Amino acid sequence: MRFSEVELGDDLPETHPDISMDKVRLFVKAAYMDFPRFTDHEFAKSEGLPGAIVPGVMSQGFLAAMIHQWAPGAKIHKLDTVFRTTMVVDTSATCRGAVTDLDEDHHRVEVDLTMLNHEGVTSVIGTATVELAD
Amino acid sequence: MILDLHTHSVRSDDGRAKVDNYCQWIRKKELPLDGFVLTEHRQYDDTSDYRDLEDQYGLLILKASEVETDYGHVLVFGVNEDLTRSFNFTRVDNHIGDVLTAARRCGAVAAPCHPGRPNVGLFAHYERKGPIDGVDLVEIYNGGSRPGEDEMSEAEADRFGYRGFGGSDSHIVSRIGYAATEFDDPIRSIEDLVSALQAGRCRARTFR
Amino acid sequence: MVDIDSLRRDWVGKEFHRADYTIKEQQVLDYAASCGDTDPRYSDPSNPDFEAHPTFIGCLGNTRDAMTPKDFPGLGRGRSIDGGKSVEIHGPIRPGDRLSARSEIADIYAKTGRSGTMVFIVHRLNFFNQNDEPVATVDLRQIKAVEG
Numbered sequence: 001m002r003f004s005e006v007e008l009g010d011d012l013p014e015t016h017p018d019i020s021m022d023k024v025r026l027f028v029k030a031a032y033m034d035f036p037r038f039t040d041h042e043f044a045k046s047e048g049l050p051g052a053i054v055p056g057v058m059s060q061g062f063l064a065a066m067i068h069q070w071a072p073g074a075k076i077h078k079l080d081t082v083f084r085t086t087m088v089v090d091t092s093a094t095c096r097g098a099v100t101d102l103d104e105d106h107h108r109v110e111v112d113l114t115m116l117n118h119e120g121v122t123s124v125i126g127t128a129t130v131e132l133a134d
Numbered sequence: 135m136i137l138d139l140h141t142h143s144v145r146s147d148d149g150r151a152k153v154d155n156y157c158q159w160i161r162k163k164e165l166p167l168d169g170f171v172l173t174e175h176r177q178y179d180d181t182s183d184y185r186d187l188e189d190q191y192g193l194l195i196l197k198a199s200e201v202e203t204d205y206g207h208v209l210v211f212g213v214n215e216d217l218t219r220s221f222n223f224t225r226v227d228n229h230i231g232d233v234l235t236a237a238r239r240c241g242a243v244a245a246p247c248h249p250g251r252p253n254v255g256l257f258a259h260y261e262r263k264g265p266i267d268g269v270d271l272v273e274i275y276n277g278g279s280r281p282g283e284d285e286m287s288e289a290e291a292d293r294f295g296y297r298g299f300g301g302s303d304s305h306i307v308s309r310i311g312y313a314a315t316e317f318d319d320p321i322r323s324i325e326d327l328v329s330a331l332q333a334g335r336c337r338a339r340t341f342r
Numbered sequence: 343m344v345d346i347d348s349l350r351r352d353w354v355g356k357e358f359h360r361a362d363y364t365i366k367e368q369q370v371l372d373y374a375a376s377c378g379d380t381d382p383r384y385s386d387p388s389n390p391d392f393e394a395h396p397t398f399i400g401c402l403g404n405t406r407d408a409m410t411p412k413d414f415p416g417l418g419r420g421r422s423i424d425g426g427k428s429v430e431i432h433g434p435i436r437p438g439d440r441l442s443a444r445s446e447i448a449d450i451y452a453k454t455g456r457s458g459t460m461v462f463i464v465h466r467l468n469f470f471n472q473n474d475e476p477v478a479t480v481d482l483r484q485i486k487a488v489e490g
Contacts, residue, residue, distance in 0.1 A: 009162045017378055027376035030369045031401035047421070056424040060397040061377030068381040076396040080428035082148050082305070082483075100307040101155045110155065112308040121280050125306050126426075127150045147451060147462070148426075175453065202454045226454045252456050 001071035003107040003132040012070040012097035012111065017062040019054050024089050027058050038089070052089040059087065059124045063113045066095045067130055074130050081113065081126030091118035100127075107132055135321055136339065137194065138170040138314045140209060140247060140273060140301020145182070146175040151307045153184060157191040165311040166341070169194025171211070171327070173247075173301070176202060176224045178213045196324050199223060200247065205230040205259040205266060209273065209301075212242035212328040234268035243331045247273040248303065250286035257290045265294060271331060274298030275340040277312025278305075284340070299331070300338035313340045344417060344461055344488055349450045358411040359445040363402050367437035370394045373401070387437075394435040399478040400427045403443045403467040409484065410465075411447070417461050418488035425462060425483035433477040440472040448481060452488075461486045 021039065028034045033055055036043040044052045060081050067074055087093055094116045101110035108131045115124035141156065142149035153172065160167050170193070172179065177199065184195040198211045201223055208230065210217070220236035221228050230246075237244035249256035249272045256272060274287045275298070291298050300313035318335040321327050330336055367387060374384035374395045382389040403409065435441065448466035452459065462483055469478040 008158060015378075023376050023378075026372050030372035030376060031398075033401060033404060057397065057400045057427055058377065060400060060427060060429065061373070061379065061395060064395065064397050065377050065379035065381075068379055072381060073383075076431065078428070078430045079397060080150060080426075080481075082150070082426040083424055098308040100159055101152070110152075110307075112150075112306045114306070114308075119281075122278075125150065127306060147453070207454070226452050226459055253458055254454055254456060 001074070001132060003109070003134060006099055006102065006109055006132065008099055008102055010099045012066055015062070015066045015069060015095045017065070017093055017095060019087060019089055019091065019093050021052070021089050024052070024054060024058065027061070028055065031055065031057065041089070049086060050088050054087040054089055054093070056081070056083040056124070059083070059115050062093070062095050063097070063115060063124070063126065063128070066097055067111065067128060070097070071130065071132055074132050076128055076130050077108070078129040079126065081124050083124055085117065085121060085123045087115070087117045087123050093117060107134060135168045135317045136166050136314050137317065137321060137327070138167055138302050138304070138311055139299055140173050140200070140276065140303045141170045141310055142174060142303070142305045143172055145177070145179055146305070149174070149305045151304065153195065154187055155307045156310050157187050157193055159307045159310060160193060161191055167193070167311050167314060169196065170310060171196045171198050173198045173200040173209050175200050176226070178218055178223055194321060196327060201228060201233060202226040203228045203230040203233055205246065206249065206251070206254045206256050207247050208233055208244050209247045210237055210242055210244050211331060212324055214240055214242070216240045217242055230266060231268065238268070241328065243271065243328050245271040245273065245299065245331070247301065248276040248279060248283065248287070249273065249290065250283040251279065255283070255287070257286060260290070270296055272296045272298060273301055275300035275313035275338045277302030277309055277342065297334050298338040299336060300340060312342050313338065315339065344452065346450060346452050346461070353411065353414065353447045354449060355446060357444050357446045359408050361403065361405070361408050361443050363441045363443065365394060365435060365437050365439045365441065370398065370437050373398050392436065396431050397429055399431070399435060399469060400429045400480050402441070402469070403445065403480065404482070408443060408445050408467065409482065418486040420487060423485040425485040427483070428481040430479045431477070432479070433471070433475055435471070435477050441477065442470045443467045444470070457487065459488050461488050
């Protein structure tokens, strides 16, 4: 995807990231976040959570991956997310994006980001500033 | 005439939408909106001037506020200097009676938003503390509601005889217009909006 | 209710901690793999532009020392919640880089939400590489539930 091919209002192709326990375990080790609330359903429930939860910052990684899938080689300058509710490990999730602004001078686009949990509830909203190739 | 009565821009702590991006999105997507109202959290923005954007896009852009009370969040339309001195907009524990009374005294309209939402919605507090006087208008359609919340808002508003309006509660650009309010008469200013809300010459619409 | 004005006055804008991190190649690879990002810049060490995934930096500095000044008052009840993150990238971060993170509290405010009255603490980490070049700014919004 090149800057010249993008239009205001374009939707990014939706993705369905893998939020299985295996992937979360791999993530928390790489991210220095190896806490049982992310990797142990029973422990998380004992803390009042509905189950082990996907780390918020991992959702940022999923959203960035969606951007890279849409525009390989794109350079993310900024990614800002608000975490609204939890996503439970071993369920399903959906990432969505839409182009909301184009900066012709710098070949950058603003992208709205949302992530929905398995019940269709918005768990993450955010925006990204992304530089695209000419 | 259709206005989205509940939107947030980057001026709100959790808002990520630029006002000009809202405008170009509405036009690009051909949304059935004639304008929108910025209802920033716990503040009234008396400095931003959107007249150039209004002219450029042919949209009405008004400013209001979303304040926080002991009965949940409340939108206040028609904020003026007198009202901003009547209670502390930044506090999260305003007494709803103070907000409703001050709004009425200052010629403004105070209307609870997302009343069907846990903790920050009016009806959750009614369940625990009983109903209060002075409410006659609530947001029955909110674009950020989870399943069941708008249904509860609508049913409870009907039970208490409250009129309803709609707003998207958008915090990002692409969510503007999920809910809105249709007016019988043209709205050209915040005074027109306040009059129409007081007269009940409007109805909630949802576009989700 | 917590005195937000007093907290802001005492704590916002003051650098209170520095920490160093060395970026490891396997960590960078595992991070991208776990997020399902197959872009070779983040998943292939032989790629000439191989670097850390842009959101990777948001994982560093999630420690008590880096986030909270030693004498910062305890707020509210229970565990804190992650309210969101902003990651701004100023330059590439590559395996082998030695980063220094400088911590400050950027903002403190209260609001009410579905789960009650909350205090938001915005922790800002400014990251610099071994050449003292800025590479990233990360804002972490930590939520503490408090009595309303």
